[in-house]
Amino acid sequence: MNIKRVHAVYFSPVGKTRLVVTALAGEIAHLLGVPLTGDDLTLPAAREDARIYEPDELVVFGTPTYAGRIPNKLLPAVKELFTDGTYAVALTTFGNRSFDDSLSELRSVLTENGFCVIAGAAIAAQHAFSETLAADRPDADDLARISAFAAAVCEKIKRGDDTPCSVRGRDPVGPYYTPRGLDGEPKVFLKAKPVTDKEKCRSCGLCAAGCPMGSISTQDYASVTGICIKCHACVKHCPVGAKYFDDEAFLSHKAMLERDYTRRAEPEFFI
Numbered sequence: 001m002n003i004k005r006v007h008a009v010y011f012s013p014v015g016k017t018r019l020v021v022t023a024l025a026g027e028i029a030h031l032l033g034v035p036l037t038g039d040d041l042t043l044p045a046a047r048e049d050a051r052i053y054e055p056d057e058l059v060v061f062g063t064p065t066y067a068g069r070i071p072n073k074l075l076p077a078v079k080e081l082f083t084d085g086t087y088a089v090a091l092t093t094f095g096n097r098s099f100d101d102s103l104s105e106l107r108s109v110l111t112e113n114g115f116c117v118i119a120g121a122a123i124a125a126q127h128a129f130s131e132t133l134a135a136d137r138p139d140a141d142d143l144a145r146i147s148a149f150a151a152a153v154c155e156k157i158k159r160g161d162d163t164p165c166s167v168r169g170r171d172p173v174g175p176y177y178t179p180r181g182l183d184g185e186p187k188v189f190l191k192a193k194p195v196t197d198k199e200k201c202r203s204c205g206l207c208a209a210g211c212p213m214g215s216i217s218t219q220d221y222a223s224v225t226g227i228c229i230k231c232h233a234c235v236k237h238c239p240v241g242a243k244y245f246d247d248e249a250f251l252s253h254k255a256m257l258e259r260d261y262t263r264r265a266e267p268e269f270f271i
């Protein structure tokens with residue numbers, strides 16, 4: 001297959017998935033000597049439009065792992081990606097615990113949509129919940145391994161090898177991961193939403209503008225009027241640290257992760 005363009009397509013509330021997808025897609029485009037296009041599906045308006053990809057293009061599609069799967073709010077947008085056997089590289093990021101079934105699920109949904117998924121990768125990146133978990137990831141070693149993987153993908157394309165890749169994870173996927181707390185018991189925080197320190201808030205509106213669910217009121221930035229997926233974009237993007245979660249079950253889960261998942265999770269590549 002003679003690839004004419006590479007698309008970096010991603011859902012990335014906090015930005016780590018964008019960083020990793022752009023690094024991989026950029027390197028592939030460079031090695032193939034073709035243009036690179038970026039397509040950010042994070043904000044609600046960007047997910048409204050359908051996309052059509054040609055058979056002579058390559059899509060690097062990236063999403064974070066949420067509870068061991070891909071974010072379910074992203075699924076409708078994936079179904080609006082139209083393709084005719086377009087080559088794809090499926091990529092998930094994960095916050096040093098595990099990607100569980102997220103890569104397998106992404107590979108399946110892209111395949112159901114007509115993509116030919118020739119390669120996959122799961123890359124550890126700083127956990128959106130935490131300042132300490134995988135704090136410096138992806139690091140230089142991760143980026144070097146991503147570059148080597150890009151070269152392997154290009155070799156596969158140049159050989160004309162369109163064998164769909166196998167990835168680690170259940171297929172069909174299993175249930176969502178059950179978060180546990182410091183006491184080892186399951187913790188439920190589905191209804192948790194960020195709170196706002198009104199003393200600190202400067203009403204800049206960045207949190208509302210960056211919420212992937214469009215759930216923060218533009219009339220009152222402290223008010224979360226819609227669904228919260230706990231992505232932490234508003235927490236990370238607030239310039240004065242005014243947003244935070246105070247839900248006890250959530251905080252216990254976060255503390256458990258920071259206690260139990262300090263070992264280095266390596267990236268995994270499939271081709």
Ligand SMILES: Cc1cc2nc3c(=O)[nH]c(=O)nc-3n(C[C@H](O)[C@H](O)[C@H](O)COP(=O)(O)O)c2cc1C
Nearest residue numbers: 012013014015016017064067068095097098127128
């Ligand atoms: C709601 C939520 C659930 C998550 N679940 C997992 C998980 O099951 N396993 C894991 O290792 N990391 C998990 N993470 C961490 C993210 O996968 C990781 O921080 C990712 O890089 C975030 O991508 P982004 O920076 O592009 O938003 C979760 C993060 C969030 C916000």
Ligand code: SF4
Nearest residue numbers: 211228229231232234
């Ligand atoms: S309100 Fe919830 S969904 Fe919106 S940016 Fe904040 S954490 Fe993410």
Ligand code: SF4
Nearest residue numbers: 201202204205207238
């Ligand atoms: S980003 Fe922070 S300072 Fe800006 S409106 Fe939101 S809470 Fe207030």
